[in-house]
Amino acid sequence: MTSEESSELSLAFARVLYVNGQATDQVVAAIRRLGNKFGIKAELLPRWGELQLRAEAGAGTPTSYVAADPTGVDMDRVVSAMQAIADIESGRLSTEEAHKRIEAVAKAPPAPAWLFALAAAVGGVALAIIFGIQHQLTALLIFLSAGAGGLLRRAVARVSANIFLQPFCAALLAGLIGGLAVRYQLSTALRLVVVCPCMVLVPGPHILNGTLDLIAGRIHLGSARLIYAGLIVVAISTGLLLGLTLLHASLPIDPPGLPVPLWLDVIAAGVAVACYSVFFSTPLNMLPWPVAVGMLSHALR
Numbered sequence: 001m002t003s004e005e006s007s008e009l010s011l012a013f014a015r016v017l018y019v020n021g022q023a024t025d026q027v028v029a030a031i032r033r034l035g036n037k038f039g040i041k042a043e044l045l046p047r048w049g050e051l052q053l054r055a056e057a058g059a060g061t062p063t064s065y066v067a068a069d070p071t072g073v074d075m076d077r078v079v080s081a082m083q084a085i086a087d088i089e090s091g092r093l094s095t096e097e098a099h100k101r102i103e104a105v106a107k108a109p110p111a112p113a114w115l116f117a118l119a120a121a122v123g124g125v126a127l128a129i130i131f132g133i134q135h136q137l138t139a140l141l142i143f144l145s146a147g148a149g150g151l152l153r154r155a156v157a158r159v160s161a162n163i164f165l166q167p168f169c170a171a172l173l174a175g176l177i178g179g180l181a182v183r184y185q186l187s188t189a190l191r192l193v194v195v196c197p198c199m200v201l202v203p204g205p206h207i208l209n210g211t212l213d214l215i216a217g218r219i220h221l222g223s224a225r226l227i228y229a230g231l232i233v234v235a236i237s238t239g240l241l242l243g244l245t246l247l248h249a250s251l252p253i254d255p256p257g258l259p260v261p262l263w264l265d266v267i268a269a270g271v272a273v274a275c276y277s278v279f280f281s282t283p284l285n286m287l288p289w290p291v292a293v294g295m296l297s298h299a300l301r
Contacts, residue, residue: 006038007055007064009095012102014044014051015066016081021073021205021280024213024221030085037089046070048224071163071228073205076281080105111281113154121147123275124196129268130298131192132258138193141186145177146197167201168235174198175243182249191251194244201236203229205280262299269298 010031017027028044031053035042041056046068053064084101087093093101110116124146125139133139149170156166178194180186186193210225244250260268273294277287 003040003055003062004064005095006035006040007042007053007062009098009102010034010038010042010044010055011051011053011064011066012099012106013081013085014046014053015068016102016106017078018046018051018068018070019072020077020081021070021075021209022078022082023209024218025216026082030082033089034085038095046218046221048221048228070206070209070225073280074108074110075277075286076110076283077105077108079283079286080108111278113151115278116154117147117150119275119278120150120197120200123200123272123279126268126272126275127199128192128196130260130265130272131196132260133192134258137186138181141177141181141193142196145174145193146200148177149173149197149201164231164235167232168239170201171198171236171239172243173239175240175245176247177243178240179244179247179249182244183247194240194249194251198236198240200275200279201232203232204276206232266295266299270295 013034014027014031017030018024024046027046031042031044035055043054043056045052045054049067049069051066051068053066055062055064081102084093084098084105088095088098111119121143124142125133128139128142133142152173153166153170156169174194174197177197178191181193182191206225206229210222210229213222213225216222270291273291274287277290282290
């Protein structure tokens with residue numbers, strides 16, 4: 001391949017990794033290895049909204065660009081792209097086949113809507129167990145609220161490209177359902193029926209990636225990631241409080257804590273982690289690792 005073709009293919013891989021939640025250091029290292037395989041010295045410069053690739057080859061150092069907003073998380077695409085890079089390095093995948101592979105990976109569908117909604121519903125209940133839920137009716141309401149929020153998010157995604165509208169609508173629905181539960185005395189002082197369906201919306205991977213970027217000295221990118229995550233939290237909070245306000249309900253300032261048996265806390269943590277893994281389309285063969293870590297960390301806590 002020419003250096004231009006090598007840069008184009010490298011950027012295609014970089015974009016898939018970057019926009020689907022891979023840590024920045026991992027993306028930069030993968031593209032550097034890919035460049036070495038193509039015989040060029042490739043240096044990826046990630047920014048919010050754009051990837052820049054400098055490829056030293058021959059007499060010049062051409063620079064290529066591609067638009068890329070790191071707003072999504074899809075670990076199945078990340079794993080597939082990383083495997084394709086490993087296949088290129090080992091010679092098992094030709095460059096022509098690599099173009100087709102990365103195009104297919106970029107278009108791979110996320111988890112089905114029904115599975116996404118089920119994971120949101122079960123994850124909401126698991127979080128409620130961790131925080132001391134005691135009534136089956138409240139658990140059922142959380143299940144229905146979080147599941148309906150998951151379906152609503154997928155429906156909104158089909159009609160709007162606004163990245164903040166999905167969490168806002170899901171949180172608004174949770175606030176309305178929670179407000180009704182408070183009005184008809186179906187919720188305890190913990191207000192878990194209000195809070196838990198919103199907790200599954202919190203953008204944990206973006207907060208983590210933003211923090212890692214700041215630690216690595218990528219101040220602009222890390223700040224942008226954290227601002228994006230913060231705006232999602234603002235959208236969640238606004239939707240939740242608006243739903244409660246419309247029904248004249250509120251959240252307790254200092255809810256009482258309830259003890260949870262260690263064995264139940266550990267199991268609920270594992271279930272919650274498994275549900276989050278479904279949100280992020282984690283391959284099933286990788287699922288035991290985050291679940292085990294989640295259960296162990298809660299046991300230690």
